[in-house]
Amino acid sequence: xxxxxxxxxxxxxxxxxxxxxxxxxxxxxxxxxxxxxxxxxxxxxxxxxxxxxxxxxxxxxxxxxxxxxxxxxxxxxxxxxxxxxxxxxxxxxxxxxxxxxxxxxxxxxxxxxxxxxxxxxxxxxxxxxxxxxxxxxxxxxxxxxxxxxxxxxxxxxxxxxxxxxxxxxxxxxxxxxxxxxxxxxxxxxxxxxxxxxxxxxxxxxxxxxxxxxxxxxxxxxxxxxxxxxxxxxxxxxxxxxxxxxxxxxxxxxxxxxxxxxxxxxxxxxxxxxxxxxxxxxxxxxxxxxxxxxxxxxxxxxxxxxxxxxxxxxxxxxxxxxxxxxxxxxxxxxxxxxxxxxxxxxxxxxxxxxxxxxxxxxxxxxxxxxxxxxxxxxxxxxxxxxxxxxxxxxxxxxxxxxxxxxxxxxxxxxxxxxxxx
Numbered sequence: 001x002x003x004x005x006x007x008x009x010x011x012x013x014x015x016x017x018x019x020x021x022x023x024x025x026x027x028x029x030x031x032x033x034x035x036x037x038x039x040x041x042x043x044x045x046x047x048x049x050x051x052x053x054x055x056x057x058x059x060x061x062x063x064x065x066x067x068x069x070x071x072x073x074x075x076x077x078x079x080x081x082x083x084x085x086x087x088x089x090x091x092x093x094x095x096x097x098x099x100x101x102x103x104x105x106x107x108x109x110x111x112x113x114x115x116x117x118x119x120x121x122x123x124x125x126x127x128x129x130x131x132x133x134x135x136x137x138x139x140x141x142x143x144x145x146x147x148x149x150x151x152x153x154x155x156x157x158x159x160x161x162x163x164x165x166x167x168x169x170x171x172x173x174x175x176x177x178x179x180x181x182x183x184x185x186x187x188x189x190x191x192x193x194x195x196x197x198x199x200x201x202x203x204x205x206x207x208x209x210x211x212x213x214x215x216x217x218x219x220x221x222x223x224x225x226x227x228x229x230x231x232x233x234x235x236x237x238x239x240x241x242x243x244x245x246x247x248x249x250x251x252x253x254x255x256x257x258x259x260x261x262x263x264x265x266x267x268x269x270x271x272x273x274x275x276x277x278x279x280x281x282x283x284x285x286x287x288x289x290x291x292x293x294x295x296x297x298x299x300x301x302x303x304x305x306x307x308x309x310x311x312x313x314x315x316x317x318x319x320x321x322x323x324x325x326x327x328x329x330x331x332x333x334x335x336x337x338x339x340x341x342x343x344x345x346x347x348x349x350x351x352x353x354x355x356x357x358x359x360x361x362x363x364x365x366x367x368x369x370x371x372x373x374x375x376x377x378x379x380x381x382x383x384x385x386x387x388x389x390x391x392x393x394x395x396x397x398x399x400x401x402x403x404x405x406x407x408x409x410x411x412x413x414x415x416x417x418x419x420x
Contacts, residue, residue: 009036
């Protein structure tokens, strides 16, 4: 068959790669690079060259088995990294890094702080109690309501759980507190985050995440259409007509591997089911800046972590996150490379290296319910939908959706530890 794939994030890349083993595949990408949120930037600083990531960064073999298998099949080298997490509360001045006891109490006054010690006690209680949510059916209450009902303190909520979830999903506090509690806890359990010890070893792609994109392109038989946005998609009894900047073309099948809202916008003949399911999964924009302004990291050097959440002084204002790429990618440079989301105005303009705009799915009871209705639209009317939005929004979710789509189109790649 002749198959069009629209979008070159992990879902589109993996779909195109798998499908090209048995079909004629054309990959459409509106931007001038392939990879979507896999985005590595060549940076020169003080006469040295660096490859710095701003999108996809980490994975681990235990919870990213399909992505790990892809890297193994492509011969992509990876290396260990840290997943340390810190919080800086601008209103209270609190700083801590949860990596070790020394960094947790980097502000020694917290050794005798009732609020801070209460937060730590609530953290261990949450690890014990939260798994009970997995015994029920349905999404359950929002995590904010569940915390209130179970007597968790404001310190645990506002200085740990909300900043952590905001960092993971690039979401403001009100969206985090509305997350279905069971969904959030299921993610944490699946990633062994509900325990102090025995957590998995996280890894990064050596030389930058885009290394795997280059490895894919060197091996596949896919017709690439960069700078070629698709304008519309029309279906009929014989297949699909794709209208792009190069004109109209007919395909037997199409894989819409773009965001759910983008996919729906392309379908001029969208069915009621497609509008119902895709329309319920929204996306939110995020401003991303790669820079060298260390003031965006915690004041206390011991509090510097891979993921640094910032709680602003204004009550109710969104939490933001800054990633220390030196720690994550093992980079040695005279100034730290920092990736900051949604706090662009605080960054010294002279230290800005790249300004970017990404979008991330919004998770709430409506979107989670829509995920369970995927079978109403998947594979119907010659059309398949691939995207990390069908899962938790991470690279493995995008990879899994691509494997499912490929299997539906006759290309099986079972998760058996082998190579493609």
